[in-house]
Amino acid sequence: MEKASNLLLKLSRRLFNNLDEQEIFVETLIHPKPFHPCILWCKEKPKDSPFSVETPTVWQPQFIDRLSLGEKPGQHPLHEQGYFYCLDFSSVFAASTLLTIPSPVKLVFDMCAAPGGKSIFAWKCLQPELLISNEVIGKRLGMLISNLKRCQINSSVVVSKDSTLFAERIPLSSHLVIVDAPCTGQSLLAKGGKAPGCFHPTAINKSANRQKRIIANSAQVVAPQGYLSYMTCTYSPEENEEVCEWFLERFPQFKAVEISHLQSYQSHLTSVPCYRMFPQDRLGAGAFTVLFKNTDEGEKNKVDMEALSAVWMNIAITSPTSQ
């Protein structure tokens, strides 16, 4: 993108009061610069790193390394052997809310899972007994399955159904439900990619409505005292803070959890504690994240995997038992 569109300029004025901040935000989108590559170690890190590693941020988990510019981790033989998964550092930021969830965790359900970054992050940091990764778009299933297989994410199961079905069939069952929601993908521009129409109000409203439907269905899958993690890789408030406000009005049993390690990233666009990373922070292309807790007391429902396999397309990476 050579010149900022009026819609991008308008968005920058909504996001930042300060003129310099507006300008630098727009500049990072119209003249993108590369970000440091990043990896998540699925297996134990070798003592001597095969890569040149950047100084970690204070909140960065030990199983993440941000690498020097120019490193190509995807081409290293350890990648094929499943030692690590390559992801954007914005994904680490967004998923870092999960680091605050107390163990033990039985069941993690990832509603929007392909290609698998948040599923693998949750598996690594929470060590659940079972991870269920759902991807509704058939042609995205292959990459999800191959990533979970390559990284040996046991025990995990891949499913492919609309979120409505899970709300009906496995209500109040999961300790954690992750909603890394489909969005307008505005942050792709900061990576030099394309996201046609991503600032257009029609596209933003359509996306926000889909996000509200997914988060509402996902909330019903969360067990009492369980967690719901919502995140996007886009900047517009309609897809982020406004989804959170809408959600809390309709599901008052949920409250947003303060994430102390992300305090300096707290969004000033709402009173709900939620967090944003912007591309001008130079860590990643940008993300929005919030962690909700279901404050209801009560019994968690069991998920009978045998019964489910009759109705769902379950592709078992390993064979789970009842949760």
Ligand SMILES: C[S@@+](CC[C@H](N)C(=O)[O-])C[C@H]1O[C@@H](n2cnc3c(N)ncnc32)[C@H](O)[C@@H]1O
């Ligand atoms: C931001 S991506 C997920 C990235 C993934 N969580 C990761 O970390 O690798 C959003 C995903 O939501 C999926 N999706 C699209 N429409 C959906 C819907 N109606 N319900 C659930 N997921 C949907 C997309 O196919 C896409 O894979």
